Amino acid sequence: MTSIDFYTHCADRLQVAARLVAKAWAAHGSVRVLTPDAAATDELDRRLWQWPATGFLPHCRLAHPLADETPIIVDHSPEHRGRADVLINLQAAPPPFFARFERLVEIVSVDDDAVAAGRERWRYYKSRGYELKQHNLAEREASAAGSRP
Numbered sequence: 001m002t003s004i005d006f007y008t009h010c011a012d013r014l015q016v017a018a019r020l021v022a023k024a025w026a027a028h029g030s031v032r033v034l035t036p037d038a039a040a041t042d043e044l045d046r047r048l049w050q051w052p053a054t055g056f057l058p059h060c061r062l063a064h065p066l067a068d069e070t071p072i073i074v075d076h077s078p079e080h081r082g083r084a085d086v087l088i089n090l091q092a093a094p095p096p097f098f099a100r101f102e103r104l105v106e107i108v109s110v111d112d113d114a115v116a117a118g119r120e121r122w123r124y125y126k127s128r129g130y131e132l133k134q135h136n137l138a139e140r141e142a143s144a145a146g147s148r149p
Helices: 013-028 038-050 112-127 137-146
Strands: 003-010 031-034 072-075 086-089 103-109 132-136
Touching (some): 003 013, 003 112, 003 137, 013 031, 013 103, 038 072, 103 112, 132 137
Parallel strands (some): 003 103, 031 072, 086 103
């Protein structure tokens, strides 16, 4: 059964997504990021070319000729083909194909509409018997800031 993690209280969802893409690729080997629209796909694509500053995250769009050989796919298409271990969802609704992945990552920002949509997705997965984990990034940042000298 797919493992589902919610990362909540995110000030910048695309920044969090870029960091989680890097971690997921290192830990699992293949990642699909489902963005809400073409503008978000373009922006995340740009960020993945810039971050990490000393590394490279091999990625492309779903329609790219090398998509089948590329470990990270970033696209807003509601379809998926090929293999991927981790799905990072940035859309407001649960992806129709999420159960094909070992792990699903939901990223929820701080604005009211995103929080409401995140709660709906939480209820959707919970009602279907999935075990859910929440990672409150605001608490982590506050904790990290409090431990600095």
